[in-house]
Amino acid sequence: MLPRTTPFLPSSGPTPPVAKHYDYVIAGAGCAGLSLAYHLNQTRLRNQSILLIDQVRKETNDRTWSFWEAGDGPFEAVVWRQWSDVHFHGAAFSARLDLSPYRYKMVRGIDFYRFVAEDLRKNPNVSWAHETIVAIEENGSGARVHTEGGVYHADWVFDSTRAPRLDLPHRHNLLQHFKGWEIETPEPVFDPAVATLMDFRIEQKEQARFFYVLPSDPRRALVEFTVFSERLLDPAEYEAELRQYLKNFLRVDRYRVEKEEFGVIPMTDEPLTERASEHVFRIGTAGGYTKPSSGYTFVRIQQRTQAIVRALLDTGQPASRARVFQSRFGWYDSALLNVMQERRYEAREIFTQLFRKNPPATVLRFLDESTTFPQELRIMASVPPRPFLAAVAEVVWKRVRSRVG
Numbered sequence: 001m002l003p004r005t006t007p008f009l010p011s012s013g014p015t016p017p018v019a020k021h022y023d024y025v026i027a028g029a030g031c032a033g034l035s036l037a038y039h040l041n042q043t044r045l046r047n048q049s050i051l052l053i054d055q056v057r058k059e060t061n062d063r064t065w066s067f068w069e070a071g072d073g074p075f076e077a078v079v080w081r082q083w084s085d086v087h088f089h090g091a092a093f094s095a096r097l098d099l100s101p102y103r104y105k106m107v108r109g110i111d112f113y114r115f116v117a118e119d120l121r122k123n124p125n126v127s128w129a130h131e132t133i134v135a136i137e138e139n140g141s142g143a144r145v146h147t148e149g150g151v152y153h154a155d156w157v158f159d160s161t162r163a164p165r166l167d168l169p170h171r172h173n174l175l176q177h178f179k180g181w182e183i184e185t186p187e188p189v190f191d192p193a194v195a196t197l198m199d200f201r202i203e204q205k206e207q208a209r210f211f212y213v214l215p216s217d218p219r220r221a222l223v224e225f226t227v228f229s230e231r232l233l234d235p236a237e238y239e240a241e242l243r244q245y246l247k248n249f250l251r252v253d254r255y256r257v258e259k260e261e262f263g264v265i266p267m268t269d270e271p272l273t274e275r276a277s278e279h280v281f282r283i284g285t286a287g288g289y290t291k292p293s294s295g296y297t298f299v300r301i302q303q304r305t306q307a308i309v310r311a312l313l314d315t316g317q318p319a320s321r322a323r324v325f326q327s328r329f330g331w332y333d334s335a336l337l338n339v340m341q342e343r344r345y346e347a348r349e350i351f352t353q354l355f356r357k358n359p360p361a362t363v364l365r366f367l368d369e370s371t372t373f374p375q376e377l378r379i380m381a382s383v384p385p386r387p388f389l390a391a392v393a394e395v396v397w398k399r400v401r402s403r404v405g
Helices: 031-041 109-121 235-248 298-315 328-341 347-357 360-367 373-380 385-404
Strands: 021-027 050-053 064-070 079-083 085-089 094-098 102-108 126-129 133-139 142-147 150-159 173-184 194-199 208-217 220-229 256-268 280-282
Touching: 021 031, 021 142, 031 050, 031 109, 031 298, 050 150, 064 109, 064 208, 064 298, 079 194, 079 208, 094 347, 102 109, 102 360, 133 150, 133 280, 173 235, 173 328, 208 347, 220 235, 220 256, 328 347, 328 373, 328 385, 347 360, 360 373
Parallel strands: 021 050, 021 150, 050 126, 085 194, 150 280
Antiparallel strands: 064 102, 079 102, 085 094, 133 142, 142 150, 173 220, 173 256, 194 208, 208 220
16 A cells, blocks of 8 residues: 555646647546556557646546455555455345455555556656646547647547536436445444445435445444435435434444545447547446446456457557447446336345346456356346346337437
């Protein structure tokens, strides 16, 4: 783990002059943009000129990323905590699950920002511009980014700033929204060896609602309330749910809230393509890296940005992911989104059946889109077929109608 006093050095790095040309401009220095810059910097492409543009200086612990992973990943040095075992609480089913060969990992935003910043700071070919992006467009043999401070030209622009539309009538659009408290208790109440992956024991209110708990030691944990729905809740409701969960399920009455986090992740099957134009390539959520049915993004960002770097090394240009990446798993995602959006079957029951009837590692591989078709058939046999068949029929009908209409 990096020392807490490590400064965020790129904020004081060189600011490029107006209209300078770069090999690569990365528009947006969030998880996707920083991951791409880091992976570029581990190869000979570090000798290319790279510009990162973001209006925000990443100097605060503004978020956490939680994900499962087998073995060590590229950011293992900044994994804050990890667990081989997790609790799952569903509908009339609770279990402690062994995730092997996976581990559930937690990365704090500030540690990730500092780690990447320190790596990039050593490369004089990396520049930063802390400016607001106004427009991105093609420009002959390259592309250019307009900001409030100037215009920047590049051979390739990698853009993570475009938000999904979330208004296409033939697609499904839910939001994953969550509020978390990092709390400290006066007495030891948590088992730091076991995280809670999903706790559905709370009232669902015709939505998918669950908690997860990530303990860092016996007196500290991140407790997060998560909802899958079409609209956000009133701010007071998130806090009320957190207080009730702490009291009723964790039996915690005394605690201090040390940090808060709030986030919204689009869960959509809107077609999000990586190649926006000849020289503009979308990454992150803008490029469709967020798993539509679960919201998990961190590992998918690493897989795709590393693939982009390999393509640049091999051919000199980024290659879009193969359509198989979105084929049958895209249909699975659309069906599940339809089931949840149309309330055909309770999401709590779906996840309960998946983890009750299948090895945890198989469920995680399925969510990672790395299962075989026979394994997927066994997974799908875990849940009642009727609501999903109805969902598939409606998904097909919507797609056909959108094409002929």
